[in-house]
Amino acid sequence: MSKIPPRAVSSLQDLADIAGVSRATVSRALNNSTLINAETRKRLQALASEHNYTVNKQARDFRLKQTRVISVVFMLDAHSEQHPSDPFFLEMLGGIADGLSLHDYDLLLAHAPVASMRDLANSRIVRNAEGVIFVGQGEEHQALNKLADAGTPIVVWGGSVADKRYLLVGGDNAGGGFSATSHLIAQGRRRIAFFGNTRTPENQARFSGYEKALAQANLQPDEKLTVDIPSDMQHAQVVIENLLNKRIDMDAVVCTSDVMAIAAIAALTESGFSVPDDIAVVGYDDIPIASFSSPPLTTIRQSIHQAGSVLVESVLALINGHQVADTTLSSKLVVRKSCGA
Amino acid sequence: MSKIPPRAVSSLQDLADIAGVSRATVSRALNNSTLINAETRKRLQALASEHNYTVNKQARDFRLKQTRVISVVFMLDAHSEQHPSDPFFLEMLGGIADGLSLHDYDLLLAHAPVASMRDLANSRIVRNAEGVIFVGQGEEHQALNKLADAGTPIVVWGGSVADKRYLLVGGDNAGGGFSATSHLIAQGRRRIAFFGNTRTPENQARFSGYEKALAQANLQPDEKLTVDIPSDMQHAQVVIENLLNKRIDMDAVVCTSDVMAIAAIAALTESGFSVPDDIAVVGYDDIPIASFSSPPLTTIRQSIHQAGSVLVESVLALINGHQVADTTLSSKLVVRKSCGA
DNA sequence: CTGAAAGCGCTTACAG
DNA sequence: CTGAAAGCGCTTACAG
Numbered sequence: 001m002s003k004i005p006p007r008a009v010s011s012l013q014d015l016a017d018i019a020g021v022s023r024a025t026v027s028r029a030l031n032n033s034t035l036i037n038a039e040t041r042k043r044l045q046a047l048a049s050e051h052n053y054t055v056n057k058q059a060r061d062f063r064l065k066q067t068r069v070i071s072v073v074f075m076l077d078a079h080s081e082q083h084p085s086d087p088f089f090l091e092m093l094g095g096i097a098d099g100l101s102l103h104d105y106d107l108l109l110a111h112a113p114v115a116s117m118r119d120l121a122n123s124r125i126v127r128n129a130e131g132v133i134f135v136g137q138g139e140e141h142q143a144l145n146k147l148a149d150a151g152t153p154i155v156v157w158g159g160s161v162a163d164k165r166y167l168l169v170g171g172d173n174a175g176g177g178f179s180a181t182s183h184l185i186a187q188g189r190r191r192i193a194f195f196g197n198t199r200t201p202e203n204q205a206r207f208s209g210y211e212k213a214l215a216q217a218n219l220q221p222d223e224k225l226t227v228d229i230p231s232d233m234q235h236a237q238v239v240i241e242n243l244l245n246k247r248i249d250m251d252a253v254v255c256t257s258d259v260m261a262i263a264a265i266a267a268l269t270e271s272g273f274s275v276p277d278d279i280a281v282v283g284y285d286d287i288p289i290a291s292f293s294s295p296p297l298t299t300i301r302q303s304i305h306q307a308g309s310v311l312v313e314s315v316l317a318l319i320n321g322h323q324v325a326d327t328t329l330s331s332k333l334v335v336r337k338s339c340g341a
Numbered sequence: 342m343s344k345i346p347p348r349a350v351s352s353l354q355d356l357a358d359i360a361g362v363s364r365a366t367v368s369r370a371l372n373n374s375t376l377i378n379a380e381t382r383k384r385l386q387a388l389a390s391e392h393n394y395t396v397n398k399q400a401r402d403f404r405l406k407q408t409r410v411i412s413v414v415f416m417l418d419a420h421s422e423q424h425p426s427d428p429f430f431l432e433m434l435g436g437i438a439d440g441l442s443l444h445d446y447d448l449l450l451a452h453a454p455v456a457s458m459r460d461l462a463n464s465r466i467v468r469n470a471e472g473v474i475f476v477g478q479g480e481e482h483q484a485l486n487k488l489a490d491a492g493t494p495i496v497v498w499g500g501s502v503a504d505k506r507y508l509l510v511g512g513d514n515a516g517g518g519f520s521a522t523s524h525l526i527a528q529g530r531r532r533i534a535f536f537g538n539t540r541t542p543e544n545q546a547r548f549s550g551y552e553k554a555l556a557q558a559n560l561q562p563d564e565k566l567t568v569d570i571p572s573d574m575q576h577a578q579v580v581i582e583n584l585l586n587k588r589i590d591m592d593a594v595v596c597t598s599d600v601m602a603i604a605a606i607a608a609l610t611e612s613g614f615s616v617p618d619d620i621a622v623v624g625y626d627d628i629p630i631a632s633f634s635s636p637p638l639t640t641i642r643q644s645i646h647q648a649g650s651v652l653v654e655s656v657l658a659l660i661n662g663h664q665v666a667d668t669t670l671s672s673k674l675v676v677r678k679s680c681g682a
Numbered sequence: 683c684t685g686a687a688a689g690c691g692c693t694t695a696c697a698g
Numbered sequence: 699c700t701g702a703a704a705g706c707g708c709t710t711a712c713a714g
Contacts, residue, residue, distance in 0.1 A: 063693055688709105
């Protein structure tokens with residue numbers, strides 16, 4: 001047994017002094033350099049762990065000009081000031097966090113105060129990280145293009161846009177919108193509404209799938225049935241109730257999130273409609289709570305956790321200068337009760 | 342107009358060269374040192390922004406031996422391997438993130454792989470941060486004590502425990518458990534179950550409030566009515582359905598989270614019970630979705646977002662060596678339909 | 683009010 | 699295989 005060290009060992013130099021070698025040698029030993037004599041290496045590593053010493057990450061990263069930090073920015077809806085309570089975000093965050101820790105990267109969490117998107121390039125979010133993952137594009141497509149043009153390694157979860165110049169990972173939104181809608185048509189629904197903010201690329205794509213399904217069934221789209229619903233539940237409910245007061249004729253709704261679908265069901269029920277008998281509802285995301293709503297939600301499943309890991313692999317590839325292409329993850333209709341099937 | 346700088350200005354020295362002063366002077370100017378001549382300071386600040394230069398945070402923090410990072414650890418239920426989909430976590434995270442950005446601190450997000458709690462003291466989570474916020478104690482009370490004993494600035498969201506030696510912020514759990522239970526008693530319920538993992542300090546306190554309310558009404562507690570329910574929805578539902586198959590007589594349930602309450606309602610409905618007519622249900626947290634369940638959830642509201650900011654103020658106080666006491670945030674019964682009122 | 687110098691804890695090209 | 703030396707970009711005690 002060696003005796004307890006008189007003072008904490010807090011640098012390579014301290015350990016080098018104890019071992020009687022130079023700090024260069026200790027550095028190499030602890031970094032498993034092949035230059036070092038195997039025996040010396042083992043001895044120094046043992047000594048380090050005996051003294052409970054680990055290399056100062058901050059100094060090391062500074063020296064190597066690396067941070068091993070990835071920023072994650074959640075794009076909030078410009079119209080709702082609140083924090084999103086959508087479990088979708090949490091699952092996505094979990095997937096990203098898992099992916100990053102696998103690669104020994106840290107996760108820096110950021111809000112997206114939309115106003116500040118303009119000078120994002122000089123923000124700590126970007127400056128302190130090796131790359132940035134954006135969850136959602138919001139209505140900031142051009143700001144994202146600009147950031148990518150500036151050479152910042154960024155990857156975005158969202159929908160495709162014509163002049164996109166950043167790396168994109170997303171679900172099959174057009175396919176999802178299409179299968180939700182055509183499933184409702186197959187159940188005999190004819191007056192199908194689309195609920196959501198169609199100014200975001202993801203929702204645009206879902207909407208195009210919706211339109212395609214209608215066209216395929218020779219149904220006329222009715223613009224009164226396309227409704228911009230805020231993404232937070234309280235506001236959504238108010239807007240939907242106002243809509244119902246206008247007595248617009250409809251027998252089904254396609255929503256851009258499960259949370260919105262749950263708010264819609266509440267508003268519909270409140271107004272005396274039966275779901276799905278009077279009006280069928282389909283959600284999007286398949287969050288865990290979807291199967292517990294009443295009626296249980298028919299929805300489009302996205303593999304959110306997998307999305308997180310793909311996002312991570314993609315930024316890291318970018319950072320390491322590898323070729324990397326956009327990814328589209330499959331979406332799948334999950335039939336429960338709310339669609340009336 | 343000055344002409345476009347030939348090369349990027351990437352250090353104090355670069356800017357000092359341009360300005361014809363020493364880098365010490367530039368450093369002082371950009372840090373608003375009062376030593377510096379006001380005019381010089383303005384001139385250098387203008388020059389910096391003109392050249393789009395900001396101080397290298399990594400170098401600065403390294404020099405000052407600070408990180409301006411706080412780690413946030415979510416204590417997952419030891420029994421559910423999944424990520425928590427509970428919106429409670431996301432709201433808490435939002436509150437913490439807001440608080441930290443107010444103080445120019447970064448948020449390092451961590452999982453709590455319970456197995457590794459033992460050597461947490463030497464993990465990057467602790468080493469790379471100036472302090473740590475734990476959300477929930479899980480069953481790791483002693484590990485938290487040990488970490489606090491080691492002098493790490495930590496603050497914990499949770500419930501009180503006799504031999505606690507760390508700083509604690511929490512809701513009024515005993516009060517919440519009491520008012521949920523006594524409200525049900527006031528509605529005429531007599532066979533009231535308690536659903537949750539009572540091995541965590543928070544739930545222990547809620548359970549003690551439950552017991553107190555029963556005692557006050559001269560009701561005998563029945564241990565068959567105290568049920569350990571996992572915190573994730575899918576497992577919760579299975580356990581509850583098994584329980585119902587045992588035909589235990591009950592007319593109400595107090596749950597330790599809204600998410601659990603929603604799973605309980607689904608299981609009860611599935612088994613042919615009517616909520617609240619046959620069995621009343623009360624949740625905990627008042628997450629946004631609580632008012633949208635059917636029936637809408639009676640629950641105990643905790644000001645989760647405020648909790649985040651209190652947690653932040655508390656760790657920062659600790660880091661700065663200030664005196665700081667535990668905080669108990671008030672809890673409030675929110676009556677909706679699920680309790681039968 | 684300003685500058686020259688030291689030093690934070692590391693890594694690595696260079697020399698031996 | 700090992701060491702002496704330079705340097706990452708900053709801040710600040712010290713001297714003027």
